[in-house]
Amino acid sequence: MTQGDSQLSPDRSAAEPNCDLIVHSCRLVTGSATVEDGWVAVCDGRILASGSGTAWRSYPAREVVDGSARVLLPGFIDLHCHGAGGHSFDTDHGFIEAALAVHRAHGTTRSVLSLVAAPLDELRVSLGRIAELTYADPLILGSHLEGPFLSPSRCGAHNPAHLLDPTPSAVAGLLEAARGTLRQVTIAPELPGALSAIEQFVAAGVTVAVGHTDADFELTREAFARGATLLTHAFNAMAGIHHRAPGPVMAAFRERSAALEIILDGVHVDPSVARLAFDAAPGRIALVTDAMAATGAGDGRYRLGAAEVTVKAGRAMLAGTDTIAGSTLTQDSALRNAITLLDLSPEAAVQALTSTPAGVLGRRDLGSFDSGSAADLVLLNEEYNVLSVWADGVRQR
Incomplete structure (x- = not known):
């Protein structure tokens, strides 16, 4: 300009x-x-x-x-969101637009709808419903399968009973159900068949993210070599950076074609660590909400897939545990946090909410x-x- x-x-x-x-x-x-x-x-x-x-x-x-x-x-673009207004994209199929209205009021004009791990039949139903909405509403960008192809030891709030290895037939069935609207899938690359599944998804035009994983630095680099281009909520549900075991975050920093999701709510990632990520991967951080049903609905008890979640003071935890279960973040709050807590320039903060996530999806007409x-x-x-x-x-x- x-x-x-x-x-x-x-x-x-x-x-x-x-x-x-x-x-x-x-x-x-x-x-x-x-x-x-x-x-x-x-x-x-x-x-x-x-x-x-x-x-x-x-x-x-x-x-x-x-x-x-x-x-x-x-307008803000959210690559990773599970719901709002008391409604979950996984189960409350009739209230998806109501949930999105909460986020749109906070500046998110385009959303990818995220699903947690569930039985394959249930995931196919959810993918089909989101496909219908995607074709009807251009503000819905499609779906994100955060599960079921996750490491049991790093599954976070996902039900370990619903985790699966990414077999060719499972991948094909999910792609068929989504009818061309599956935009992103999270995969733990150490699972049997995962590297081949990455190639299968990429061939179908799906953005593949590494996440909920025990993969080390080298295996994460191999996943990127096979076509993965994103790291799901960096630093969460994966090994951290160690001076003798750099892990998946360092692999993403090194891979120039890879973007990294950050949940900038002050809970998931310390601001000093988030600032480190912006400095290490300039132009490659995508701020996401990972918001669940309690967003815009207040504290209380909610569902995230099959899991019960307790929200206190805006912090979502699996009931009876200290496991984080998504967030109650909106993208305008993430913007303010980026500028005030991280001392980012407005341009760098806006890039992480607009042109970077647009680039992850190959949508150069957005952001x-x-x-x-x-x-x-x-x-x-x-x-x-x-x-x-x-x-x-x-x-x-």
Whole structure:
């Protein structure tokens, strides 16, 4: 982006239609730049143009929003989320949109719906339901199988009775049920058949993440060599960094094509460790919520798949244990934590919520203000509290 009274897209001809929306006089922040006195013009659900100064006045629009003293960001993308509003994506199939409405109100305009380990028949039903919603609602990006291909010793809140080895037939059945909408799968690469399964999923266009694993540095590197490109909630449910056993996190730092999920709620990862990850893998951190049903619904007792979860002071734990069971995080809170707790630049924080997760999914039309990109916008005040949200140019809040 450039400064001054400028326009960041090709000149608009007189034949072009009027805009649906203009947001002007705000600070535009993307993962690559900040522009003062910026504006964005939206037409037919896409970014028509963006710039700085007063050039926006040449774009008559049905809705004009004065963003003075406010911040405009691309919509947030969540690669890893299990529910909200008292509803779980695993079991409450009729309430998925209600759960997503909670996250959309906090700036998450595109979501991947995560499923915990369950019997294969149940997973296929859930994948089929999410497929229907994905084809009907472009704001739903598809599904994420966090289980069942996980290490029993690192399964966290997943039911160990539902864990499986990734056989070719199991993989094929899940892919068939998802009908082209499975976006991500988490795999422990030490499981029998896991490396071949990584190749099978990648061949089907699925992003493969290493996670819930006892894999060491070398085996994780082999998983990346086979096509994995993501680390599920880095530092959690895996070995940490040891000076003689660097582990999967160090393997992801070294693999330039790999991104790392971070749950930045102050519970899953200490802020100093999270900052280390941003410094070690610049541009490759994707902030995720891993949010479960209690998000936006308050403390109490909830279900995560078949497991009972107790939430106290916003912290979700398997009932009767000290095992973390997801989070109650929203992406706007993750943004504020990145800026205040980690002292990241706004650009680096925004990148981790927008263009980096978009890149993980190969969606270059998301996460920016580039001309032709999806018109996903989040307007915030100077303290980064969400005021308004648009997705595909349609107001969500």
